[in-house]
Amino acid sequence: MAEFRFEVAACPKCGAPVRAIVERLVCYALLQPADGGGHDYADETKVDWNSQHVDVSADGECLLLCECDHVWPTAFEVPSARQSAESAYGLAHPSTPGDACGR
Numbered sequence: 001m002a003e004f005r006f007e008v009a010a011c012p013k014c015g016a017p018v019r020a021i022v023e024r025l026v027c028y029a030l031l032q033p034a035d036g037g038g039h040d041y042a043d044e045t046k047v048d049w050n051s052q053h054v055d056v057s058a059d060g061e062c063l064l065l066c067e068c069d070h071v072w073p074t075a076f077e078v079p080s081a082r083q084s085a086e087s088a089y090g091l092a093h094p095s096t097p098g099d100a101c102g103r
């Protein structure tokens with residue numbers, strides 16, 4: 001069974017088939033104390049790969065890309081999921097690393 005079914009599966013601009021779906025994930029840019037107070041970037045970012053999820057708009061649409069990097073919105077379904085596509089993939093509150101801390 002397909003993971004996704006898209007209402008508009010081909011690019012409206014060039015007609016090419018869908019190549020990718022826009023997803024989001026959370027990352028944490030590490031900080032360090034700055035000279036004279038405040039903070040600077042520590043030039044390292046931790047990526048929470050478990051937070052990766054389809055970027056679902058408020059009206060339940062996702063964004064697709066063709067091979068030319070055109071982007072278009074479309075309604076979609078997740079046939080294997082009993083719940084709506086938005087609840088299956090629209091992760092409103094991703095976990096944070098601190099969730100595993102016992103302190």
Ligand SMILES: [Zn+2]
Pocket residue numbers: 011012013014015016066067068069070
């Ligand atoms: Zn295109």
